[in-house]
Amino acid sequence: MNKQKKKLPLAMQIFIALILAIVVGLLMQSQSGFAENYIKPFGTIFLNLLKFIVVPIVLFSIMCGIISMRDIKKVGAIGLKTVVYYMCTTAFAITIGLVGGNIFQRFFPVIATTDLAYEMKERTSVMDTIVNIFPSNFISPMVESNMLQVIVIALLLGFSIIKLGEKNVGIVKACNSINEIFMKCMEMILKLSPIGVFCLLCPVVASNGAAIIGSLAMVLLAAYICYIIHAVVVYSIAVKTMGGVSPAKFFKEMLPAIMFAFSSASSVGTLPINMECVEKLGAKKEVSSFVLPLGATINMDGTAIYQGVCAIFIASCYGIHLTLPQMMTIILTATLASIGTAGVPGSGMVMLAMVLTSVGLPVDGIALVAGVDRIFDMGRTTVNITGDASCCIIVSNLEQKKELRRAKKAQE
Numbered sequence: 001m002n003k004q005k006k007k008l009p010l011a012m013q014i015f016i017a018l019i020l021a022i023v024v025g026l027l028m029q030s031q032s033g034f035a036e037n038y039i040k041p042f043g044t045i046f047l048n049l050l051k052f053i054v055v056p057i058v059l060f061s062i063m064c065g066i067i068s069m070r071d072i073k074k075v076g077a078i079g080l081k082t083v084v085y086y087m088c089t090t091a092f093a094i095t096i097g098l099v100g101g102n103i104f105q106r107f108f109p110v111i112a113t114t115d116l117a118y119e120m121k122e123r124t125s126v127m128d129t130i131v132n133i134f135p136s137n138f139i140s141p142m143v144e145s146n147m148l149q150v151i152v153i154a155l156l157l158g159f160s161i162i163k164l165g166e167k168n169v170g171i172v173k174a175c176n177s178i179n180e181i182f183m184k185c186m187e188m189i190l191k192l193s194p195i196g197v198f199c200l201l202c203p204v205v206a207s208n209g210a211a212i213i214g215s216l217a218m219v220l221l222a223a224y225i226c227y228i229i230h231a232v233v234v235y236s237i238a239v240k241t242m243g244g245v246s247p248a249k250f251f252k253e254m255l256p257a258i259m260f261a262f263s264s265a266s267s268v269g270t271l272p273i274n275m276e277c278v279e280k281l282g283a284k285k286e287v288s289s290f291v292l293p294l295g296a297t298i299n300m301d302g303t304a305i306y307q308g309v310c311a312i313f314i315a316s317c318y319g320i321h322l323t324l325p326q327m328m329t330i331i332l333t334a335t336l337a338s339i340g341t342a343g344v345p346g347s348g349m350v351m352l353a354m355v356l357t358s359v360g361l362p363v364d365g366i367a368l369v370a371g372v373d374r375i376f377d378m379g380r381t382t383v384n385i386t387g388d389a390s391c392c393i394i395v396s397n398l399e400q401k402k403e404l405r406r407a408k409k410a411q412e
Contacts, residue, residue, distance in 0.1 A: 010193060011255040017194035018201065018259050025205025035206040039199050043264075046196030049189045050269040055142045057186060057272060059154050060179040061289030066158030067172055068286045075155070075290070078395055082291050085391045086299040087335055089234060093301040093383070094334040096230050097223075097308020098327050104222035108313050109215045111368055147268060147297040151290075186272045193260060193273070201263040204374055216372050223309045227379045230305060235390040243393035245281055253281050254389055261385045265377040267296040270385045278389050283396040291395055295388030300351065302380030302387075304334045307355045310376075314356065314365035326359040333358040349373060 008016075028035050066075055133148045135141045141149030161168045161175070236247035243250075251258075257277045261270040271292060278288045311330055315322050322330075333355050349370070353363050369376065 010190070011259070013194040014197050014256055014259045017197040018263060021198045021201035021263065022205050024198075025202045028202070028206040032203070032206040035203040040203040041199075043196055043199030043201075043203070046189075046192055046199065047264060047266065047269050049192070050196075050264075050266075050272060051145060053182060053186050053189055054268050054271050055145055055150055056178075056182045057275070058147065058150050058289075058293040059142070060175060060182060061275075061285070062151060062154035062293065063158045063161070063175055064179045065286035065289035066155065067161050067168075067175065070162060072159055072162065074399075075158075078287060078290060078399065079294075081395050081398065082294055082391055083298070085238075085394065086295065086387070089238075089301050089387055089391075090299070090304050090335045091331055092234050093230050093304040094308045094331045096226050096234075097305035098312065098330065099308075100222050100226035100229070100305075101309040101312030104218060104225075104309075105312055105316055107218045108222075108316055109218065111215065111317050145268065147293055151293055151297070190273060190276070193256070197260060197263040204378075208372060208375055216369065219309065219313050219369065220372065220375055222313075223306055223376055224379050226305045226309060227302060227383050230301060231383055231386050235386055239390050239393050243390065243397045245393055245397075250281060250390070250393065253277050254386060257385055257389065258382055261382045262378050265374065265381045267381055267384050267388070270381070271296050274385050274389055278392045278396075281389075281393055283392045284399065287396040287399060288392050291392040292388050295391055296385070299384055299387050299391070300334075300380075302383030303351055305383065306376050306380045307334050307352050310352055310366075310369050311355055311359070311361065314368055315361055317368055318362060318365065320361065322359065329358050330355055 025035065069075055134152055135146070135149040138153065140146075141153060161171055164171070232247075235250070239245045239250045240247055254277050257270055257274045260273050261267070264270060274292055274296075275288055278292065279285060308330065312322065334351065349366060352366055352369075356363050356365060
C-alpha cells in the first residue's frame with residue numbers, strides 16, 4: 001500500500017516561516033549583525049530571482065492577454081476601469097490615514113525637531129512623469145525593471161500582433177509557448193518562498209525589535225490599525241458588491257501573497273504570487289496579466305495611509321495644526337502622486353516628501369520616521385497588493401457580466 005505524503009500548502013509553509021522568522025529574529029537581537037550579514041543575503045537572492053522573472057512574466061502575460069482579447073477597445077475599457085478603481089481606493093486610503101492620525105494624535109510622542117536632516121530626492125514634474133511612461137529604448141525598461149514602460153511595450157506589441165490578422169498565427173503560438181516557459185520557471189522559484197520569507201524577515205526583526213516597542217510605537221500602531229481598517233472594510237465591500245466574491249474567501253486565498261508581501265516589502269516581487277492567488281479566486285488570466293502589473297506600479301493605497309498618519313505625526317512634532325483645506329490638499333496630492341511611483345521598497349519616502357511639501361511642512365521631518373520605514377513599508381506593501389487583487393477580481397467580474405449581456409443580446 002503506497003502512502004502518499006501530504007504536502008503542506010504554500011500558505012501554511014509561508015506562515016510557519018513568518019512565525020519562525022519573528023521568533024528567531026527576537027532571539028537574535030543581540031546578534032543583529034550576524035542576521036544582516038549571513039541570513040539576509042539568502043533573502044536577497046530569492047528576491048533577485050523574483051525580480052528577474054517579473055519583467056518577462058509581465059511582458060509576455062500582458063501580450064498574451066491582449067492577443068486573447070482580440071479587441072483593442074476591450075483593453076481600453078479594462079484599463080479605464082482599473083485606473084478609476086485605483087484612484088478611488090487611494091483617495092479613501094489617504095482619508096482613513098488622516099482620520100486615524102487625528103484620532104491617535106494625542107498619543108503620539110513629541111520628538112525634538114532640532115538637528116533633523118533629510119536629503120530629498122529630485123522631484124519630477126507631472127509632465128516629466130507622463131513623458132517617462134513612454135520608453136525611448138526597447139531594452140532599458142527591462143534592465144531597469146521600469147514596470148510602466150514594460151507595460152507600454154507589451155501593449156504596443158500586443159496591439160501590433162492583433163493588427164497582423166491571419167499572419168499572426170505563428171507569433172501567437174510562440175508568445176504563448178514563451179509565456180508558459182516563464183510561468184513554469186516562476187512556479188519553481190515560488191517553491192522557495194518559505195526560505196525567502198524567513199531570510200528576509202528575520203534580519204528586520206533582529207534589527208528593529210527594540211524600535212517597534214520604542215518611541216514610535218503609537219505611530220506604527222495607528223498606521224497598522226488604519227491598514228487593517230482599509231483592507232477589511234474597503235476591500236471587503238468592494239469584492240462583495242462588485243466582485244461577487246465573499247470577503248472570507250478573498251482573504252483566505254490571498255494569504256500566501258499577503259504574507260509574502262509583508263516579509264519582502266516589494267509589490268513587484270509579490271507579483272508572481274499575487275497572479276496565482278487571483279486566478280484561484282476566478283479572475284481571468286487576460287485580466288490579471290494586465291491589471292496586476294499596472295497595480296504594482298500605480299496603486300499605492302497602503303502608501304497613502306502611511307502618508308496620512310505620518311503627515312499628522314510630523315506636523316504635531318513641529319507644533320503645526322493641519323487645517324481641513326490642507327488635509328484636502330494632502331488627499332489630492334497623494335492620489336495624483338501614486339501614479340508613477342516605482343513598486344520597490346522605500347518608494348513611499350519620495351511620495352511622503354511630495355505630500356509634506358504640498359502643505360508647507362518641513363521635509364526634514366521625514367527623518368523622524370525614516371529609522372522605522374521598513375516596518376511601515378511591510379504593512380503598506382501588504383495593503384497595496386491586496387488592493388491590486390481586489391481590483392483584478394472586480395474588473396474580471398464586470399467583464400464577465402458584460403460578455404454575458406452581449407451573448408444574451410446576440411441570442412435575442
